[in-house]
Amino acid sequence: xxxxxRLAGTLAAHAIWCVSDGxxxxxxxxxTTETGERRMDRIxxxxxxxxxxxxxxxxxxxxxxxxxxxxxxxxxxPIGERKFDAIIVEMRAYFSPQSAATLAIxxxxxxxxxxxxxxxxxxxxxxxxxxxxxxxxxAFFEGVDAHEQGAKVWNAALDHxx
Numbered sequence: 001x002x003x004x005x006r007l008a009g010t011l012a013a014h015a016i017w018c019v020s021d022g023x024x025x026x027x028x029x030x031x032t033t034e035t036g037e038r039r040m041d042r043i044x045x046x047x048x049x050x051x052x053x054x055x056x057x058x059x060x061x062x063x064x065x066x067x068x069x070x071x072x073x074x075x076x077x078p079i080g081e082r083k084f085d086a087i088i089v090e091m092r093a094y095f096s097p098q099s100a101a102t103l104a105i106x107x108x109x110x111x112x113x114x115x116x117x118x119x120x121x122x123x124x125x126x127x128x129x130x131x132x133x134x135x136x137x138x139a140f141f142e143g144v145d146a147h148e149q150g151a152k153v154w155n156a157a158l159d160h161x162x
Contacts, residue, residue: 074088091103
């Protein structure tokens with residue numbers, strides 16, 4: 001799950017960079033191969049919900065023969081009594097096929113006054129007892145920092161109030 005989290009962080013920083021100017025995020029599917037190569041596909045269709053469902057089925061099936069894979073898409077999550085826009089990040093480490101982790105990166109869009117990125121929230125940590133949550137979080141932020149432009153936008157917009 002460590003390499004999946006690192007990949008997820010890099011792609012999450014890319015996604016934050018994409019939505020920072022008010023654009024709609026095209027769902028992103030990324031994976032690593034056995035040789036360590038990273039690949040990223042944008043799931044572009046006219047129907048975003050259909051794109052997300054296609055990405056979820058691709059994540060579940062591992063037809064790419066990947067070592068790890070992540071799916072990122074724009075969604076909304078409740079925090080307290082409010083709902084926030086969020087980049088939803090689903091991660092899989094295929095050597096442990098029953099393991100699944102999902103986190104959300106809430107953000108306030110530019111249309112709300114100024115673009116803000118809030119603390120990530122874990123939504124799912126299923127069958128992951130073999131993984132250290134602290135190590136996964138650390139790897140995720142290593143990935144964020146590896147995306148130069150995305151990390152720059154993320155850090156400039158960071159808001160720990162939520």
